[in-house]
Amino acid sequence: MPANALTGLIAVFGLTMALLSLWGILQPARLIDRVLRFWKAPWGIHLAVAIRVLLGLVFILAAHRTRFPDLFRFLGYLMLVAAVLIPVMGRERLDRMIRWWQRRPAWAIRAWLAMAFAFGAFICYGAL
Numbered sequence: 001m002p003a004n005a006l007t008g009l010i011a012v013f014g015l016t017m018a019l020l021s022l023w024g025i026l027q028p029a030r031l032i033d034r035v036l037r038f039w040k041a042p043w044g045i046h047l048a049v050a051i052r053v054l055l056g057l058v059f060i061l062a063a064h065r066t067r068f069p070d071l072f073r074f075l076g077y078l079m080l081v082a083a084v085l086i087p088v089m090g091r092e093r094l095d096r097m098i099r100w101w102q103r104r105p106a107w108a109i110r111a112w113l114a115m116a117f118a119f120g121a122f123i124c125y126g127a128l
Contacts, residue, residue: 006062007127010072013055014123021117028109032102039094045086052083067126 024031038044059076063069086094101109 004065006058007065009055009058010062010066010127011124013058014120014125014127017120017123018117019120021113021120024113025110025117028106028113031113032098032109036095036098036102039091039098045091045094049083049086052079052086056080056083062127072126 020031038048056076056079059072059079061076063073063076066072
């Protein structure tokens, strides 16, 4: 796959992250509900691992074509580590983490999602 296509995938990831964060800022309870349903699906953890492996490799392979190659390479390796840790943590711990977020006040969830929105926008900027 050409490097331009890989940086395009990174930009799409950043845009998706920003848009999902914006949706969560507007409707935090609905976002958390969707996340819970995703994790409860039998394929949820497998898909989460596969996405992290794929994105990790894309970030690593395309890092040299971004505005911040060292950062994007680091993020790629971080995604690969996350892909390994998800099955190690197990569904029960991940459920507890999501439920912990579910118990936070809406303003706290919105604050974190505002940071995620900014990070997603930064990813887009760095990739294009």
